[in-house]
Each structure stands twice: as C-alpha cells, then as structure tokens.
Amino acid sequence: MFANLHRKSLSLSLGLLLTGASAGTWAASALPAVDAGTAPANQTVHVTLILKLHNQAALEDYIRQTVTPGSAHYQQFLTPQQFAQQYGATDAEVARVQSYLQSQGLSSTVLPGHLAIRTSGTLSQFGKLFQTSVHNYVSRQNGHSFHKPVTALQIPSSIADVVDVATGLSSEKVYRPHHVSSPALASLGAPNVKLNAQSSKGSSGSSSNPTASGVPGEYTVGDVANFYNINPLYHRGVVGKGSTVGIVTLSNFYPSDATAYWSDIGLTTKPNRITQVHVDGGAAIDGGSGETSIDVEQSGGIAPFANIIVYDAPNTTDGYVDAFAQAVSDDIADSISTSWGLPEIFNFAALNVAGASNTDTSDAGDLRAFHKIFLEAAVQGQSLFAASGDSGAYDTVRDLGAGTGVGQYTAPLTVDSPASDPYITAAGGTTTPYSYQFGTGPTESVTQESVWGWDYLQNYFNQYVRPINLFSSGGGGGVSVYWHEPFYQAFTWGIRRSEPNQSLVFNDPSAGPTTLLQLPSHFAGRNVPDISLNADPETGYIFVSTVDGGLASGEGGTSFVAPQLNGITALLRQSTGHRIGLWNPQVYALQNIFGYGFFSPFNSVRAGDNWFYYGAPRYNQGAGIGSLNVANLDVFLRSGF
Numbered sequence: 001m002f003a004n005l006h007r008k009s010l011s012l013s014l015g016l017l018l019t020g021a022s023a024g025t026w027a028a029s030a031l032p033a034v035d036a037g038t039a040p041a042n043q044t045v046h047v048t049l050i051l052k053l054h055n056q057a058a059l060e061d062y063i064r065q066t067v068t069p070g071s072a073h074y075q076q077f078l079t080p081q082q083f084a085q086q087y088g089a090t091d092a093e094v095a096r097v098q099s100y101l102q103s104q105g106l107s108s109t110v111l112p113g114h115l116a117i118r119t120s121g122t123l124s125q126f127g128k129l130f131q132t133s134v135h136n137y138v139s140r141q142n143g144h145s146f147h148k149p150v151t152a153l154q155i156p157s158s159i160a161d162v163v164d165v166a167t168g169l170s171s172e173k174v175y176r177p178h179h180v181s182s183p184a185l186a187s188l189g190a191p192n193v194k195l196n197a198q199s200s201k202g203s204s205g206s207s208s209n210p211t212a213s214g215v216p217g218e219y220t221v222g223d224v225a226n227f228y229n230i231n232p233l234y235h236r237g238v239v240g241k242g243s244t245v246g247i248v249t250l251s252n253f254y255p256s257d258a259t260a261y262w263s264d265i266g267l268t269t270k271p272n273r274i275t276q277v278h279v280d281g282g283a284a285i286d287g288g289s290g291e292t293s294i295d296v297e298q299s300g301g302i303a304p305f306a307n308i309i310v311y312d313a314p315n316t317t318d319g320y321v322d323a324f325a326q327a328v329s330d331d332i333a334d335s336i337s338t339s340w341g342l343p344e345i346f347n348f349a350a351l352n353v354a355g356a357s358n359t360d361t362s363d364a365g366d367l368r369a370f371h372k373i374f375l376e377a378a379v380q381g382q383s384l385f386a387a388s389g390d391s392g393a394y395d396t397v398r399d400l401g402a403g404t405g406v407g408q409y410t411a412p413l414t415v416d417s418p419a420s421d422p423y424i425t426a427a428g429g430t431t432t433p434y435s436y437q438f439g440t441g442p443t444e445s446v447t448q449e450s451v452w453g454w455d456y457l458q459n460y461f462n463q464y465v466r467p468i469n470l471f472s473s474g475g476g477g478g479v480s481v482y483w484h485e486p487f488y489q490a491f492t493w494g495i496r497r498s499e500p501n502q503s504l505v506f507n508d509p510s511a512g513p514t515t516l517l518q519l520p521s522h523f524a525g526r527n528v529p530d531i532s533l534n535a536d537p538e539t540g541y542i543f544v545s546t547v548d549g550g551l552a553s554g555e556g557g558t559s560f561v562a563p564q565l566n567g568i569t570a571l572l573r574q575s576t577g578h579r580i581g582l583w584n585p586q587v588y589a590l591q592n593i594f595g596y597g598f599f600s601p602f603n604s605v606r607a608g609d610n611w612f613y614y615g616a617p618r619y620n621q622g623a624g625i626g627s628l629n630v631a632n633l634d635v636f637l638r639s640g641f
Contacts, residue, residue, distance in 0.1 A: 032506055032516075036136040039147040041124035046280050046318050047168035048325070049097065049117045050369045051089040052161070059087045063378045063423075064487070067581045068589075069640045075578055077381030080112040080331050087379075088114030093162045100159050104129055111329040113376050118322065123147070126169055130154055134169060146172040152353050152364075164372070165365040168318035173366070175250055175315055175340040176399060177291030178387035178416075178562075180473060182217060182537040182554030183457070185438060194538065195435040195443070209234075211265045216434040216539040217554040220265045221301030223541075224564055227432060227534060230302070232631040233571050240303025241270075243570035246333025246382075247295045247308065247563070248323045250315040250340050251288030252278070254546045258296040261544040262304070264551075269304040277330075279313040279323045288315070290545035290552070291339055295563040297543055299337060302567025309333055315340075321369050328377045334573045335383040335580070337427075337566035339559030343395040344417040344482060345504065350517045359518045361481060367417065374423035381579030384424040385565045387558035388529040389416035389476025392453050393612035393621070396504065397472045408509070412502035412519055413612060415478045415528050422486035425583045426528040427561035428624050429475030429535025430605055431456075436538065439465045450608025451475060451615040451622030452536040452556075474610040475535055475558060477621040480525035488588040489527055494619035498523040530584055532605060532623040533561045568630055576637050590636055591625045601633035602626040 053059060062078075065071035078086070089097075094110050094117070101108045101119055106129075108119040123134045130153040138145050148170035155163050185192050197216050208231050211222030225231050255274045262269045274296065292310065300308050311327045313319035320340070327336050344367070349356040352364040377384050391397040395414040419426035429452040437443040441464030446456070453474030461468045479498040489495050500521035506514045534540075537556030544551055565583075572580050580586075587601070596604040596617065605615045605623035613621035 032140045032508070033137040034140060036138055036145075039123050039134045039136045041122060043123045044120060045123060045126065045168055046118065046120045046322070047126055047166055048318055048322055048369075049119070049163045050165040050167070050321075050372055051093070051097070051115055051117065052164045053087050053115075053372060053375070054089070055087055056375070059375060059379060063375065063582060064585060066379065066381065067585050075381075075581070077579055077581065078379050080329050080376070080380065083376050083379055084112065084114035089162055090114075097159050097162055100156065111325055113329050115329070115372055115376055116325045123169070129156065130166065130169065137172070144174065146170070148172045150354065165369045167321050167366060167369055168316075171316050173317045173342060173346065175320060175342050177251070177288045177559060178339050178341060178390050179291055179294055179555060179557035179559040180390050180537055181552070182540065182556070183454070183470060185457075185461070191439065193437045195437070197432065197434045197539070211267050216432075217537070219534070219539070219541045221267070221298060221564075221567075222265065224302065224533065228627060229629045229631045230568065230571070233575060233634060236575075238571050238575045240306030240567070240570040241574050243303060243306040243573040244333045245299045245303060245306050245308050245566045245570050246327045246336035247292065247299065247310045247566075248320075248327055248336060248338040249292040249295060249310060249312050250283050250320060250323075251292050252283045252285045252312050253289045253292035253296070253310070254285070255296070257293040257544045257546055258300060261297040262301055264544070265301075267301060267304055269300065270307070273300070273307045275307070275309045277309060277311045277326060279311055279326050280319050281314065283312040283314055283319070285547060287547070289547040290543070291559055293545040294543050294555075294559055295337060295339055298560055299563035299567040299570070302564055303570035306567070306570040317366050321366070321373070324370065324373045328373050328380065328382060331380055331382070333382060335385070335566050335569035336377065337385040337562040338418070339387040339562050341386060341389060341416040341419055343399060343414045344420045344480060345396070345414055345517060345519065347417060348482070348517060358515050361517075361520060363482060367421070367482060370418045371421055371423065374418075374421055378423050378582040381581045383569045383580050383583055385427050385562040386419035386424050387416070387476075387562045388419045388426045388428045390429070390473060390557045391476060392472040392474030392610035393478050394472040395476055408507045410503065410505040411472070412504055413478050413499050415480055416476045419476065420480040420483055420526060420528055422483050422526045422584070423582060425565065426530045426624070427558050427565055428477055428529025428532035428622070429556070429558045429561060430532045430623055430627055431536035431608060432534045432539045434539050441465055448607050449534075449603060449605055449627060451605055451610050451613070451620070453608060453610040453622070455609065455611055457538070472611045475529065475532060475622060477529050477610050477613055477624070479523065479527055479621065481520045481523045483526040485524045486526055486584070488585040491592055492588055492619045494616060495527050496621060498525055527619070527621055529624040531565060531587065531625055531628060533564055533627055535561050568628070571630070572634055572637055575634050580637065586637075587625060590633075590641065591619070596626070599632060601629050601636055603629060
C-alpha cells in the first residue's frame with residue numbers, strides 16, 4: 001500500500017527516551033530568563049486588541065439554547081454581524097478605539113464580529129501606548145530568545161472601557177504541536193515485536209473499511225472508521241459533502257502531502273478542496289509542518305468530500321489568537337480543530353507579571369482572548385476541538401523536562417491550553433487493543449481500549465528487560481485551576497477538583513529551589529478531556545510529511561484525535577443538515593442520560609491511566625466521557641434526542 005513513499009526513521013535520541021520530554025524546541029519561556037536589554041525600538045510587531053463583550057451572561061445562555069433540544073433558540077446560530085449587534089462592541093465604541101489608534105499613528109482593521117481590532121506598529125509606538133518598555137530575553141532553560149514588556153500593559157484610560165486584552169507585544173510563548181513518535185525501544189537492545197491488533201474492530205463497529213491497514217503503528221483513517229463505527233455513515237453516502245473543516249495551525253505545510261496520503265491508502269476524495277489562509281504573513285514551513293499535515297490528512301480523510309481551510313500564523317500568542325479570530329470571523333468552517341498548545345499555568349500572572357505573587361493565578365490576558373473568540377464560534381454553531389496534550393496528567397513535562405531528575409523544574413499536575421477552555425472540546429487519547437513483545441520478555445496484551453499512558457511499557461521494561469523512564473507520555477487530562485466547572489459537567493459522575501500540594505518549583509543551581517507558582521487546592525475546575533480516541537503511537541498511525549522525510553509510521557498523540565473529531569463533525573453536519581455547534585453540552589447530556597451500552601454513542605474507557613488518573617466506567621480525567629460510537633451519535637443528533 002505504501003511502497004511509493006519514503007519511510008522515515010523513527011529513532012528518538014536516548015536522552016529523550018529516558019526523560020520522556022522533548023528537547024525544548026517548542027518550550028515556552030514564561031519562567032526564569034536573562035534580560036538582554038531593550039529591544040530595537042523600530043522593530044515592527046502585530047498587536048491585536050480584544051474588545052469587551054456586552055451581555056456575556058445572555059450570550060452564554062443563548063449558546064446553551066442553541067444545543068439544547070426544545071429550547072427557543074435550538075440550532076438558531078448567529079452570523080458574525082448578528083453577534084456584533086447583540087454581544088460585540090458597538091459601532092461607536094469601535095470608532096472610538098480606531099480613532100485613538102489613529103491619533104497614535106497606528107492604522108487598524110476591525111473584524112466583523114466587533115470582537116477584535118488588529119493593528120501593527122513599532123515596539124516604540126506600542127511601548128508608549130501601553131506605558132511600558134520592551135526588552136529582549138534569553139531563556140535559562142533552553143536558550144530561546146524572545147522579547148516581552150518589562151511591566152504589565154496599561155490600557156489607555158480613554159479606551160479601557162472597551163478594550164479587554166492586548167496581545168502581540170510578547171514573543172515569549174512558543175506553542176507545541178501535540179504529536180509524538182513511538183519510543184526507540186530497539187535502541188536499548190530490545191527488538192520491538194509489535195503484533196497485530198487483537199480485533200480489527202477496535203472498540204466498536206464493523207471492520208469493513210477498505211482503506212484500513214489493521215496494523216498497529218500503521219493505522220489509517222480507515223482503521224479509525226472501523227474502531228469507532230463510522231462506516232455506517234459512509235454506506236449511506238455521508239462523506240462530508242457540503243461541509244467545511246477549518247485547521248488552525250502555527251506551521252505552513254505542503255498540501256501535496258495530504259493528497260499523497262489519501263491517494264496512497266486508496267481513498268477517493270474531492271479534488272482541489274484545500275484552501276490556505278496565511279494570517280499575519282503566515283507561518284513558516286518548519287519542524288511543525290508535520291503537525292499541519294497530520295491535521296489535514298486526518299480531518300480530510302475522515303470526511304473525504306469536505307472542503308478544508310488551513311489558517312496558519314506565526315508561532316506566537318498573537319499569531320495563534322489572530323488565526324482563531326480569522327477562522328471564526330470568516331464563519332465558513334463548520335468545525336475547527338487545533339493540535340497546538342501549552343500548559344494552562346503558563347498564562348498565569350505569577351509567571352508573567354513582574355512582582356506578582358507566586359499564588360497569583362489570575363490570567364495575564366491570553367486565556368481571556370481565546371475565550372471570547374471561542375464564545376463567538378459557539379454562538380455561530382462552529383464546533384471547536386483542541387488536542388489535550390501528550391504528557392499525561394503532568395502537562396509541563398514535555399515543555400520543561402520537569403519531574404524527571406534531569407530538568408530543573410518540578411512537575412505539578414497540570415492541563416493544556418487552549419483545550420482547558422470550557423467552550424472547546426478537549427480531545428484526549430487512548431490505546432486500542434494490541435499485543436506486544438520486547439527482547440526475551442513474554443507476549444503481553446492491552447485487552448481493551450484503555451487510557452493512554454506509557455507506564456504500561458515502562459512497567460514491562462522494568463520487569464523483563466532493563467529499567468527505563470518514559471514519564472509522563474500519555475493522553476493529557478486533569479482539572480483546570482483557572483476555568484470553573486462548566487454547567488455541562490455539573491451532574492457528571494467522576495468530575496473531580498484539583499489536587500492539593502501542587503507547585504511549580506525552579507531548582508536554581510546557584511540560589512536553590514524557588515517556588516514560582518503555587519496551584520490552588522480543591523479548585524472546582526473544568527475537567528479535561530471530553531472525548532478520546534486512539535492516540536498511543538504504539539497503536540498509532542502513518543502520515544505523510546515532506547519536511548519529516550516522507551512517510552512516517554508509529555506516530556500518535558492527541559493531535560491525531562482533534563482533527564479526527566473535526567472530520568467526524570463534518571460527517572454529522574452533512575447527515576443532520578445543519579451545524580452541530582458546541583459539542584460539550586450535547587455529549588455530556590447524552591452520557592448523563594443514556595450512559596454506556598449497545599445504543600450509547602460512547603464506549604467507556606475503564607482501564608489504563610495517564611500516570612495519575614485512571615480509567616473507569618464513568619467520566620475520568622484520563623479519557624473523559626470515553627470514545628465514540630459515531631453511528632449511534634449520528635442517530636441521536638438526527639432525532640434531536
């Protein structure tokens with residue numbers, strides 16, 4: 001099936017294997033750094049002003065009604081113009097902000113929903129505007145260079161009643177793509193003999209998809225269809241016609257990679273269906289391009305006749321915010337996914353605001369910026385999905401090398417952002433059934449779909465081969481310590497509060513341990529993930545990426561799950577004849593009412609763990625509600641349950 005594509009080497013360095021963390025290429029630096037002096041005053045940057053909403057409580061109530069059968073506004077989604085009229089800044093407020101910017105020598109563009117105003121200028125102009133200076137810094141953790149304001153931004157008093165957040169003056173945060181490769185266990189002298197899946201049906205559904213490989217580590221979108229009972233929709237001619245999926249990403253890519261993937265697995269797709277939108281000048285083709293290839297290949301493979309719009313932007317907070325804002329204000333995509341993120345706690349004042357207390361978990365602004373955009377998407381009926389991360393219950397590990405004895409930081413229980421926002425569906429990860437054997441050890445099996453966490457491999461090696469440390473690769477999940485428990489989780493069995501005694505500590509070689517952040521204990525926060533699908537690289541996938549050498553196998557991570565849910569939504573949009581809207585209130589209601597069973601849209605994930613949270617026959621912070629039976633979900637949505 002794949003003979004015409006070049007297979008890339010999947011070897012990871014032994015150092016990465018033993019720490020379970022990345023080399024820090026994508027790590028943020030919202031932590032100790034060296035001040036390298038004032039940044040060039042004439043450096044040009046983009047700054048986006050996020051405006052305050054009107055009647056936000058009414059907006060949230062309206063969103064709930066759009067996805068609640070029997071409500072007055074069920075499926076009555078708004079346009080960006082209607083959103084602006086009812087909940088956005090008024091024409092007068094927008095004009096006042098633009099007039100003020102013009103008086104400062106700054107031109108501006110307002111988005112249709114009156115939620116954001118984009119502008120560009122020099123660091124000198126914006127430093128004066130926000131009463132701060134901007135310095136260059138070098139991370140003490142990974143050498144990453146960036147600039148950011150020395151003090152918190154002060155919104156000018158004449159527009160402070162309209163402007164909530166300004167993003168763009170900091171290039172500190174660099175987001176991570178959430179995909180990982182199978183560990184190079186063979187490099188430890190243990191040949192990896194990975195046997196075929198115990199059942200090509202996976203957790204549910206039929207095994208009739210002709211594009212499936214049936215081989216763990218070489219799965220295709222056809223195997224996803226087999227695992228999660230998507231094939232009945234295909235048999236009805238539901239292939240995503242009339243739907244559009246959006247991808248928000250921070251690396252450009254080669255569209256030919258996606259068409260090569262679809263062609264090579266024998267999948268017939270709509271031709272000429274990929275549109276690229278380069279936001280803020282667009283992103284580079286770089287080490288993250290494989291992530292974008294995955295997103296397009298998976299979403300477009302699940303929904304082979306859906307249109308695809310790829311919004312790519314530079315890998316900064318402002319670029320990420322602007323890409324989402326553009327995708328939402330365009331209002332063309334019926335569903336949008338992203339596979340990039342960072343630990344939620346990197347947004348807290350304690351790590352970003354000079355002089356802030358180490359207990360200050362208020363948002364420095366970025367969480368609020370994303371949240372307002374996500375609210376607009378929800379009221380417009382656009383379903384949003386974000387990968388929940390690949391560090392299990394300890395989201396900082398992959399960014400900081402934390403908690404391993406190798407890095408300089410402790411590893412508190414943490415979740416990933418933007419997946420932790422209550423108005424986006426957090427995509428978690430599982431391991432599907434398969435058998436494995438290493439070296440002279442026995443053959444063992446994962447006998448049921450389980451929460452993805454590589455401690456099962458670590459335990460095997462520790463017992464039969466030689467000790468290793470794979471901490472803490474696995475599906476991201478846990479409890480937000482910023483977003484409160486949303487209404488749709490209020491009656492869900494298994495929802496938990498944050499754990500006590502969680503702190504991020506920097507072990508300074510010269511000054512000793514410094515507590516950078518103390519996380520709230522017993523916080524009644526939003527729980528993630530929401531829905532999970534297969535993400536373990538050991539039961540992972542192939543994908544095609546020119547940047548990564550062609551064809552790769554043994555690939556996984558929750559970055560596969562988010563676009564798969566995006567593609568599934570495109571199928572449901574065609575099948576139901578309307579946008580699906582925010583998934584979360586709908587799927588939690590279905591699970592609370594109907595539970596698990598033959599007719600349920602969900603498969604419970606009762607086994608495995610993500611290094612802290614365990615699978616259970618209910619909601620759990622390893623896999624959320626569980627995995628999907630898509631055909632059953634489709635029946636419920638078409639019936640209006």
